[in-house]
Amino acid sequence: xxxxxxxxxxxxxxxxxxxxxxxxxxxxxxxxxxxxxxxxxxxxxxxxxxxxxxxxxxxxxxxxxxxxxxxxxxxxxxxxxxxxxxxxxxxxxxxxxxxxxxxxxxxxxxxxxxxxxxxxxxxxxxxxxxxxxxxxxxxxxxxxxxxxxxxxxxxxxxxxxxxxxxxxxxxxxxxxxxxx
Numbered sequence: 207x208x209x210x211x212x213x214x215x216x217x218x219x220x221x222x223x224x225x226x227x228x229x230x231x232x233x234x235x236x237x238x239x240x241x242x243x244x245x246x247x248x249x250x251x252x253x254x255x256x257x258x259x260x261x262x263x264x265x266x267x268x269x270x271x272x273x274x275x276x277x278x279x280x281x282x283x284x285x286x287x288x289x290x291x292x293x294x295x296x297x298x299x300x301x302x303x304x305x306x307x308x309x310x311x312x313x314x315x316x317x318x319x320x321x322x323x324x325x326x327x328x329x330x331x332x333x334x335x336x337x338x339x340x341x342x343x344x345x346x347x348x349x350x351x352x353x354x355x356x357x358x359x360x361x362x363x364x365x366x367x368x369x370x371x372x373x374x375x376x377x378x379x380x381x382x383x384x385x386x
Contacts, residue, residue, distance in 0.1 A: 207320050207322060208237050208238065208321065208322070208323075208327075209318065209319070209320050210235045210238070210318070210324065210327040211235075211236045211238065211305060211315050211317075211318055212233055212234070212235055212236075212315065212316050212317040212319065212327075212331055213233065213234045213236065213305070213313045213314065213316065214230075214232065214233050214234075214313060214314060215311075215312070215313050216313070216314065230332070230335075233316075234304075234313070235319075235324050235328060235331075236301050236304050236308070237301060238301045240297050240298055241300035241301065242297065244297045244300035245293050245294060245296060245300075246293075246297075248293060248296040249264065249265075251300065252303075255304060256307075257304065259307065259310070260307060267292070268292070271289070272285075275288060317331055317335070319331045319334075
């Protein structure tokens with residue numbers, strides 16, 4: 207089964223604990239192992255994943271390899287084998303290049319998950335992650351389904367709780383059960 211590392215950007219607002227992160231939708235899941243598209247089209251794969259320094263290194267190594275092989279007057283078969291080995295190395299080290307770039311961008315690895323595919327890895331990670339978090343005492347979480355909290359200060363309009371009347375519906379259908 208593939209192993210996925212989960213990376214998150216550093217939080218701008220520092221809360222208590224290591225789990226205070228900016229936004230879970232920005233998490234990056236990086237699969238460890240061989241990446242076929244990095245092997246087959248390394249240049250395009252690096253551009254697609256925005257690995258700019260790795261792209262620069264790839265181009266430099268490709269040019270140096272070609273120049274070195276030309277200076278050694280290597281035949282076409284030798285050139286093919288060397289470039290095939292270089293592409294194979296790129297396919298095996300693609301995940302390491304992504305992790306290295308994320309760490310340079312000040313992202314940190316927060317977890318490791320073993321799963322069949324990325325969707326299963328996300329499901330396993332978020333199940334485990336939500337079980338660890340204390341959402342009731344976390345100041346960053348907001349309950350979107352409840353009315354806003356009110357202060358109990360008499361005489362001020364913001365201290366009145368919302369009305370309990372369910373007959374006032376805002377939207378296209380002003381009364382429950384009314385025809386369209």
